[in-house]
Amino acid sequence: MEHMDHTEHLEHTETPADMKSKIWRTFWILLGLTIVDIALYFALLSTHSMLKNALFILLGVVKAWYIVGIFMHMKFERKVLMYMIVLPMIFVVFFIALMLIEGDYTFLLRW
Amino acid sequence: MANTTNLSTDKKTSWGGGKSPFSVSYGKLMMWIFLLSDAFTFSSLLIAYGFIRYSFPSPMENTIVKPLSHVAEHFTEAMNKAGLFVQDHWPAPELVFNHFPFIHGIHLPLFFVSLMTFILIFSSVTMVLAVEAGHRMQKKEVANYMLLTIIGGAAFLGCQAWEWTTFIGEGAKLYGNPFGPRSFAALFFIVTGFHGFHVFSGVVLNIIIYINVLNGTYEKRGHYEMVEKVGLYWHFVDLVWVFVFTFFYLI
Numbered sequence: 001m002e003h004m005d006h007t008e009h010l011e012h013t014e015t016p017a018d019m020k021s022k023i024w025r026t027f028w029i030l031l032g033l034t035i036v037d038i039a040l041y042f043a044l045l046s047t048h049s050m051l052k053n054a055l056f057i058l059l060g061v062v063k064a065w066y067i068v069g070i071f072m073h074m075k076f077e078r079k080v081l082m083y084m085i086v087l088p089m090i091f092v093v094f095f096i097a098l099m100l101i102e103g104d105y106t107f108l109l110r111w
Numbered sequence: 112m113a114n115t116t117n118l119s120t121d122k123k124t125s126w127g128g129g130k131s132p133f134s135v136s137y138g139k140l141m142m143w144i145f146l147l148s149d150a151f152t153f154s155s156l157l158i159a160y161g162f163i164r165y166s167f168p169s170p171m172e173n174t175i176v177k178p179l180s181h182v183a184e185h186f187t188e189a190m191n192k193a194g195l196f197v198q199d200h201w202p203a204p205e206l207v208f209n210h211f212p213f214i215h216g217i218h219l220p221l222f223f224v225s226l227m228t229f230i231l232i233f234s235s236v237t238m239v240l241a242v243e244a245g246h247r248m249q250k251k252e253v254a255n256y257m258l259l260t261i262i263g264g265a266a267f268l269g270c271q272a273w274e275w276t277t278f279i280g281e282g283a284k285l286y287g288n289p290f291g292p293r294s295f296a297a298l299f300f301i302v303t304g305f306h307g308f309h310v311f312s313g314v315v316l317n318i319i320i321y322i323n324v325l326n327g328t329y330e331k332r333g334h335y336e337m338v339e340k341v342g343l344y345w346h347f348v349d350l351v352w353v354f355v356f357t358f359f360y361l362i
Contacts, residue, residue, distance in 0.1 A: 026236075027232065042205075042220075073242075078125075080125070085147055095154070
């Protein structure tokens, strides 16, 4: 019972009153971005460049921001919680970019 | 006197003790930390994919197969003959994943996987609506949205089962495939399999929570925080799919 009491006197981070409309707005944004993704894939079918990959990863990060920010409520939590989760992931994105470039060098060695 | 003043000001800061500095409950904080570690696991798989993908030459230029065009019965063999699927070139995803249930003989590149993406995004929306209804203590509404989320998750798993069946039916194995380099199918099975396992666990968790909601467990407890915690996990599964989709089908 003790831990339940603890939950009680947490000062709850505010959920906006118009949460429902925010959720649906986010849904349409995610849907739109996915359609943009697919459209870009076919528009840029014959181009192969790291810039194109960067564009797709950037679109993925934008979608991730909406999912984490609105759906997972991160936008309305304490900033310290946000940094705890988001900062390590920034390094992961950096790691992804590094290994894509590294893969290109492996390609040059092989072919 | 000075000491007591210091102590009382310390109490006022987030880290002075006596309350959660993150202003979330223990369970939610642990869920966030678990999700961060899970994100690292998925990242390692996707980084491995990106690295292996770019250590192979890019897909062959496709000028023959246009979207929505009619294709022959043995599409993979035709692509092999046309030189679009060769062993040392990474295959173009739109030529591999061009099937749709009940539709035969039409080239529908990435249509099915887009549908899967929409299903998962939609189930994420119903989940967050369940959380929102939980804040208002609307038991019936929470239960309905949870049920929709479970259906969405099950539909996604069904789609994935169909996609795997089609893929295996065309000759893809862990150790080889008719589309391109060996690691192509191996990575596909491992990454989508690992994600699918997460979706499966999520559906099981959702079912448990759904039963608890129906039994009024959270109504008695006075809050629907458990729905929020499982919701966090469910959104994470959706989030990972965004990146699996980006890496596997677009890059």
